[in-house]
Amino acid sequence: MSASTINLAVIPGDGIGPEVTAEALKVLEKVVAAEGVTLEQTHYKLGAQHWLETGETLPDAVLEDLRTRDAILFGAVGAAPGDTRIPSGIIEREMLLKLRFSLDHYVNLRPSKLYGGVGSPLSNPGNIDFIVVREGTEGPYVGNGGTLRGGTRHEVATEVSLNTAHGVERVVRDAFRRANERPRKKLTLVHKHNVLVYAGHLWKRTVEAVAQEFPEVSHDYLHIDAATIFMVTDPARFDVIVTDNLFGDIITDLAAAITGGIGLAASGNINMDRTAPSMFEPVHGSAPDIAGQQKADPTAAILSAALLLEHLGYSAAAQRIEAAVVADVESRNGEVRSTSAIGDAIAAAV
Amino acid sequence: MSASTINLAVIPGDGIGPEVTAEALKVLEKVVAAEGVTLEQTHYKLGAQHWLETGETLPDAVLEDLRTRDAILFGAVGAAPGDTRIPSGIIEREMLLKLRFSLDHYVNLRPSKLYGGVGSPLSNPGNIDFIVVREGTEGPYVGNGGTLRGGTRHEVATEVSLNTAHGVERVVRDAFRRANERPRKKLTLVHKHNVLVYAGHLWKRTVEAVAQEFPEVSHDYLHIDAATIFMVTDPARFDVIVTDNLFGDIITDLAAAITGGIGLAASGNINMDRTAPSMFEPVHGSAPDIAGQQKADPTAAILSAALLLEHLGYSAAAQRIEAAVVADVESRNGEVRSTSAIGDAIAAAV
Numbered sequence: 001m002s003a004s005t006i007n008l009a010v011i012p013g014d015g016i017g018p019e020v021t022a023e024a025l026k027v028l029e030k031v032v033a034a035e036g037v038t039l040e041q042t043h044y045k046l047g048a049q050h051w052l053e054t055g056e057t058l059p060d061a062v063l064e065d066l067r068t069r070d071a072i073l074f075g076a077v078g079a080a081p082g083d084t085r086i087p088s089g090i091i092e093r094e095m096l097l098k099l100r101f102s103l104d105h106y107v108n109l110r111p112s113k114l115y116g117g118v119g120s121p122l123s124n125p126g127n128i129d130f131i132v133v134r135e136g137t138e139g140p141y142v143g144n145g146g147t148l149r150g151g152t153r154h155e156v157a158t159e160v161s162l163n164t165a166h167g168v169e170r171v172v173r174d175a176f177r178r179a180n181e182r183p184r185k186k187l188t189l190v191h192k193h194n195v196l197v198y199a200g201h202l203w204k205r206t207v208e209a210v211a212q213e214f215p216e217v218s219h220d221y222l223h224i225d226a227a228t229i230f231m232v233t234d235p236a237r238f239d240v241i242v243t244d245n246l247f248g249d250i251i252t253d254l255a256a257a258i259t260g261g262i263g264l265a266a267s268g269n270i271n272m273d274r275t276a277p278s279m280f281e282p283v284h285g286s287a288p289d290i291a292g293q294q295k296a297d298p299t300a301a302i303l304s305a306a307l308l309l310e311h312l313g314y315s316a317a318a319q320r321i322e323a324a325v326v327a328d329v330e331s332r333n334g335e336v337r338s339t340s341a342i343g344d345a346i347a348a349a350v
Numbered sequence: 351m352s353a354s355t356i357n358l359a360v361i362p363g364d365g366i367g368p369e370v371t372a373e374a375l376k377v378l379e380k381v382v383a384a385e386g387v388t389l390e391q392t393h394y395k396l397g398a399q400h401w402l403e404t405g406e407t408l409p410d411a412v413l414e415d416l417r418t419r420d421a422i423l424f425g426a427v428g429a430a431p432g433d434t435r436i437p438s439g440i441i442e443r444e445m446l447l448k449l450r451f452s453l454d455h456y457v458n459l460r461p462s463k464l465y466g467g468v469g470s471p472l473s474n475p476g477n478i479d480f481i482v483v484r485e486g487t488e489g490p491y492v493g494n495g496g497t498l499r500g501g502t503r504h505e506v507a508t509e510v511s512l513n514t515a516h517g518v519e520r521v522v523r524d525a526f527r528r529a530n531e532r533p534r535k536k537l538t539l540v541h542k543h544n545v546l547v548y549a550g551h552l553w554k555r556t557v558e559a560v561a562q563e564f565p566e567v568s569h570d571y572l573h574i575d576a577a578t579i580f581m582v583t584d585p586a587r588f589d590v591i592v593t594d595n596l597f598g599d600i601i602t603d604l605a606a607a608i609t610g611g612i613g614l615a616a617s618g619n620i621n622m623d624r625t626a627p628s629m630f631e632p633v634h635g636s637a638p639d640i641a642g643q644q645k646a647d648p649t650a651a652i653l654s655a656a657l658l659l660e661h662l663g664y665s666a667a668a669q670r671i672e673a674a675v676v677a678d679v680e681s682r683n684g685e686v687r688s689t690s691a692i693g694d695a696i697a698a699a700v
């Protein structure tokens with residue numbers, strides 16, 4: 001990557017993916033131009049629709065090509081729920097999760113902030129401003145399970161959660177680093193170590209050990225069940241949450257819901273060692289029911305583009321996007337605008 | 351069990367367990383006396399305190415003795431979080447979970463109802479009235495995991511989720527039966543089958559198959575992450591949720607939070623085949639921080655006693671307890687009363 005060129009891979013995907021990605025690109029192009037940076041884009045056709053046309057999920061050649069890019073902007077993938085032509089979950093696993101695993105996106109970063117002017121389903125949300133550092137390459141997501149005597153009365157189905165010292169330590173250290181840079185400097189480990197003893201204790205021991213390197217960061221622990229309670233009774237208690245792949249999946253959807261919905265929730269799938277490009281995507285899915293109607297909120301995609309710039313070192317540009325989003329969101333007042341109208345407004349403001 | 355005697359096992363446990371159990375017994379004694387039923391009680395000392403004194407979690411002889419009872423009323427167990435003398439989670443696993451597994455409590459029943467007069471953290475909760483049927487004897491709770499190269503940089507920790515056709519089918523059928531008896535007749539399967547393929551598909555296929563037996567019950571599916579969103583944006587959409595042991599643990603704490611807190615959430619660990627006694631317990635824990643101060647809300651324990659009566663066939667008595675609780679809760683107005691004052695008021699009203 002040259003300092004003045006971003007070699008960007010774009011995977012718009014399915015459903016509302018292309019629409020929201022178009023707005024993210026609109027904003028991205030505007031803000032990087034102002035910085036004198038060239039944005040080179042390579043678009044990739046991948047997703048459920050592509051699978052229907054070609055039978056391809058993520059060919060090796062495409063994966064290798066993606067590796068040559070500086071970063072990936074990702075829209076959303078997934079078939080319509082009623083579409084029985086597509087084996088359920090195949091796009092998610094063989095495309096989205098394959099990208100996260102192959103490109104070693106071990107930090108799945110999901111910030112949660114209740115922006116001014118945004119309604120929360122909580123009557124007393126308080127000042128919600130935390131980030132979730134979700135592990136992205138291990139845990140129950142590894143696909144190590146099986147079926148014995150499938151379809152019979154004696155079927156046994158297993159799912160194996162794999163957790164390694166290597167995998168847990170690097171994400172825990174990343175979370176501590178992020179906590180150390182935030183004013184409150186507070187880290188909460190979320191797990192279920194009273195039941196998932198082996199994985200849970202690896203996580204707990206690792207947090208205790210890495211904490212020694214960050215004397216200014218305080219840390220506590222919550223079981224995942226208790227964490228969901230605090231999410232609705234006192235979400236302002238959270239600063240940095242670190243957790244495994246599955247608990248992170250659950251808690252970040254809940255976090256998105258209490259901060260105004262997944263239309264606003266951005267995420268980064270980050271390889272902090274920079275051995276492969278990181279990928280930025282809204283937390284929401286492809287929402288086939290509203291696709292192609294300019295009804296989707298592109299804010300989450302736009303904020304994901306800001307995370308992308310931040311990761312590539314363009315902090316000022318990232319902050320300009322976030323500021324433009326904050327201003328736009330504050331002025332919304334429940335007004336209904338088209339996907340592109342929101343993108344236009346934010347692009348105009350950056 | 352003779353029709354006119356209930357041979358009850360009581361496990362008050364730790365922390366606030368004994369206090370809330372005392373109130374549940376107060377109400378139970380009153381209501382069964384009115385039905386002409388004799389309540390025989392056998393109290394068992396078990397829990398963290400008992401472990402400190404004796405090193406025992408759940409001796410085989412005690413387990414066998416418990417098997418001879420009609421039902422178990424359980425308070426709460428667990429050491430104070432700071433108490434490092436007790437290996438973390440040992441009481442939960444070797445006592446509470448051992449009871450659920452040994453006594454084949456495959457239906458972990460957790461009703462969620464927003465009672466009149468009770469505050470919800472949601473600004474617009476709507477009419478929340480659903481039950482969660484959580485599988486109680488399988489899934490990631492089976493304790494089948496391990497640690498390789500523990501404590502080294504090469505540690506690998508695994509957790510295995512075990513799911514059987516036998517285990518899934520019986521709990522799914524129970525959930526359909528319950529849905530069939532409710533006015534809305536709607537069942538929602540909560541899982542994560544796009545990632546946990548093997549277990550998820552067993553659950554999905556089983557729901558499809560058992561649905562054939564209940565033509566009047568409609569059913570849908572939500573991923574666990576999406577389910578947490580609906581819990582805070584539209585909880586009134588739920589009627590009967592059926593889900594696995596871990597997802598059920600998570601979703602029921604969240605459900606308790608949105609319906610006014612775990613001070614009100616009751617649960618039954620039920621063996622529907624009646625090959626062993628079922629166990630009834632508040633969803634809350636032992637809350638060592640407020641133990642012995644008469645600050646705990648015994649309502650969840652009292653409602654658990656109502657579930658116990660319902661299970662033993664004393665429906666009228668169970669309904670009298672629920673009605674008394676509803677009336678009491680409606681009159682609370684945020685008033686602070688002692689544990690025993692709440693118990694007295696409800697006992698007086700049954």
Ligand SMILES: CC(C)[C@H](C(=O)O)[C@@H](O)C(=O)O
Binds near residue numbers: 096283545
């Ligand atoms: C689509 C699905 C595989 C994915 C996940 O479970 O990680 C999604 O829910 C997310 O949170 O990004």
Ligand SMILES: CC(C)[C@H](C(=O)O)[C@@H](O)C(=O)O
Binds near residue numbers: 195225442443447
């Ligand atoms: C104490 C713990 C083992 C238990 C569980 O995880 O089932 C509790 O959280 C519950 O929900 O009853």
